[in-house]
Amino acid sequence: MSWYDTFARSFLDFQAMAEVLPNMVRVGLKNTLILAVASTFFGTLIGIVLAVMGISENRPLKLLARVYTDIFRGLPAIVTILIIGQGFARLGRDLFGPSPYPLGILALSLIAGAYIGEIFRAGIQSVERGQIDATRTLGMTYGQGMRLVVIPQGIRRVLPALVNQFIGNVKDSSLVYFLGLLASERELFRVGQDQAVLTGNLSPLLLAGVFYLVITVPLTHLVNYIDARMRVGKRISGVQSGLKEVAELAEAGVPGAAKSPARFKGGSIEVKNIDMAYGAVQVLHDVSLKVEPGTVTCLIGPSGSGKSTLLRCLNRLVECRAGDILLDGESIYSQTPDQLRRRVGMVFQQFNLFPDRSALANITLALRKVRGMSRQEAERAASARLHEVGLLERKDHRPANLSGGQQQRVAIARALALEPEIMLFDEVTSALDPELVKGVLNLMADLGRGGMTMVVVTHEMNFARKVANQVVFMDEGRIVEAGRPADLFDNPQSPRLRRFLSEVL
Numbered sequence: 001m002s003w004y005d006t007f008a009r010s011f012l013d014f015q016a017m018a019e020v021l022p023n024m025v026r027v028g029l030k031n032t033l034i035l036a037v038a039s040t041f042f043g044t045l046i047g048i049v050l051a052v053m054g055i056s057e058n059r060p061l062k063l064l065a066r067v068y069t070d071i072f073r074g075l076p077a078i079v080t081i082l083i084i085g086q087g088f089a090r091l092g093r094d095l096f097g098p099s100p101y102p103l104g105i106l107a108l109s110l111i112a113g114a115y116i117g118e119i120f121r122a123g124i125q126s127v128e129r130g131q132i133d134a135t136r137t138l139g140m141t142y143g144q145g146m147r148l149v150v151i152p153q154g155i156r157r158v159l160p161a162l163v164n165q166f167i168g169n170v171k172d173s174s175l176v177y178f179l180g181l182l183a184s185e186r187e188l189f190r191v192g193q194d195q196a197v198l199t200g201n202l203s204p205l206l207l208a209g210v211f212y213l214v215i216t217v218p219l220t221h222l223v224n225y226i227d228a229r230m231r232v233g234k235r236i237s238g239v240q241s242g243l244k245e246v247a248e249l250a251e252a253g254v255p256g257a258a259k260s261p262a263r264f265k266g267g268s269i270e271v272k273n274i275d276m277a278y279g280a281v282q283v284l285h286d287v288s289l290k291v292e293p294g295t296v297t298c299l300i301g302p303s304g305s306g307k308s309t310l311l312r313c314l315n316r317l318v319e320c321r322a323g324d325i326l327l328d329g330e331s332i333y334s335q336t337p338d339q340l341r342r343r344v345g346m347v348f349q350q351f352n353l354f355p356d357r358s359a360l361a362n363i364t365l366a367l368r369k370v371r372g373m374s375r376q377e378a379e380r381a382a383s384a385r386l387h388e389v390g391l392l393e394r395k396d397h398r399p400a401n402l403s404g405g406q407q408q409r410v411a412i413a414r415a416l417a418l419e420p421e422i423m424l425f426d427e428v429t430s431a432l433d434p435e436l437v438k439g440v441l442n443l444m445a446d447l448g449r450g451g452m453t454m455v456v457v458t459h460e461m462n463f464a465r466k467v468a469n470q471v472v473f474m475d476e477g478r479i480v481e482a483g484r485p486a487d488l489f490d491n492p493q494s495p496r497l498r499r500f501l502s503e504v505l
């Protein structure tokens with residue numbers, strides 16, 4: 001007999017396959033899916049708890065999650081299944097009757113939980129810090145930020161890994177057979193193996209193998225497709241040049257130099273002798289500053305001089321070590337950070353838009369969750385803000401489908417939607433292509449003319465000169481000079497400011 005005949009007799013006995021097929025679908029496939037789905041479901045619940053424990057600040061919880069993960073990831077699956085299935089057989093019988101099947105699910109879930117916990121933890125930790133900063137500046141609590149923004153993004157990022165885990169559970173479900181399943185509980189492998197013993201050839205096992213592939217291969221491809229779709233959203237055509245973006249703003253009524261009527265009720269700020277340190281490194285030394293209502297203050301200075309840190313003290317993204325800050329004459333420490341941040345909006349260099357939400361949804365999220373508006377109210381308000389920044393037509397675009405300048409204008413609209421009294425801008429044009437900078441600066445100048453109190457960290461000296469009421473020069477964590485732009489730029493008093501201006505102008 002040729003090798004092929006031997007092979008065909010062992011593996012290609014179609015009659016043996018046909019005989020086992022009904023049982024394989026009705027019993028094997030069904031039970032494999034129940035085992036895999038149930039253990040992925042319970043494993044996901046365990047994984048979420050482990051991930052939350054793993055990223056918490058509580059050391060005992062962290063340690064517990066670590067120990068759990070090390071044990072269940074380190075042991076071979078079959079060892080865990082046998083220890084749980086046989087070690088707790090008595091208890092299992094009392095609880096679930098003669099079937100070892102529930103204990104099999106429990107063992108698979110405990111193993112899956114260890115892997116899924118690590119997957120979630122990595123996913124959540126991979127979400128940029130700026131995302132949580134953005135939720136905080138929009139007045140969301142830490143819990144809201146995690147639940148509404150960070151965790152969904154983290155889960156989306158790890159979706160392929162989660163599906164891999166499900167595929168792993170489909171395969172590991174075959175190990176439950178070691179617990180001696182009842183006939184009605186046999187999974188694919190066991191049905192194939194029993195039939196192989198009966199017929200004396202391996203064709204039923206091959207058929208079981210085909211079933212495993214039929215479940216796992218399409219799933220992998222499906223998840224890759226969904227993942228790609230979710231990452232960027234639906235592609236929307238309509239890329240435009242940066243020069244056209246300035247026109248977009250003019251159409252929306254942001255005319256650059258024209259006078260706009262006061263439409264904001266800006267608040268006042270008084271910074272009184274604040275010190276701030278990151279650990280042992282003192283970053284701000286005895287900083288005092290007054291910002292009158294409805295004025296624009298530009299903070300300038302070399303890199304690392306503490307400008308961003310000062311800005312972050314104003315909305316308590318970082319906390320001062322000494323001194324006080326008054327908002328409209330009242331200490332910002334007499335209110336919660338969330339209450340304060342509803343009054344003090346902030347826009348960042350990296351935009352920090354939520355990538356998985358449209359421009360409109362980026363704005364409505366805080367309106368609904370922080371301000372408690374209905375969906376309709378929030379959409380109406382968000383549309384009005386988008387119109388003001390010339391982007392109403394692009395309300396359904398995800399950030400990935402917008403230019404940097406457009407993204408920054410959405411970020412400004414998002415902050416304005418909460419109707420703050422103060423707006424903080426942290427180098428908001430530094431990440432933009434040169435031709436997109438003008439559109440964003442025009443918009444900011446318009447806000448200033450509209451009576452918004454603004455504190456702007458910027459390297460755009462022209463903007464500071466033309467738009468600011470007050471320019472503040474910082475160096476090494478101290479305010480070195482502050483005054484009207486003409487005084488600072490044309491008549492700098494300190495050698496440090498003179499040197500700085502000679503380098504940047």
Ligand SMILES: Nc1ncnc2c1ncn2[C@@H]1O[C@H](COP(=O)(O)OP(=O)(O)OP(=O)(O)O)[C@@H](O)[C@H]1O
Pocket residue numbers: 278281283301302303304305306307308309310457
């Ligand atoms: N999270 C942090 N942990 C530790 N040190 C930090 C942190 N953020 C900033 N620093 C340090 O604090 C100092 C001031 O930084 P800050 O970002 O406020 O300066 P900056 O003037 O805004 O600089 P740039 O223009 O480069 O943004 C720098 O020495 C910086 O390295």
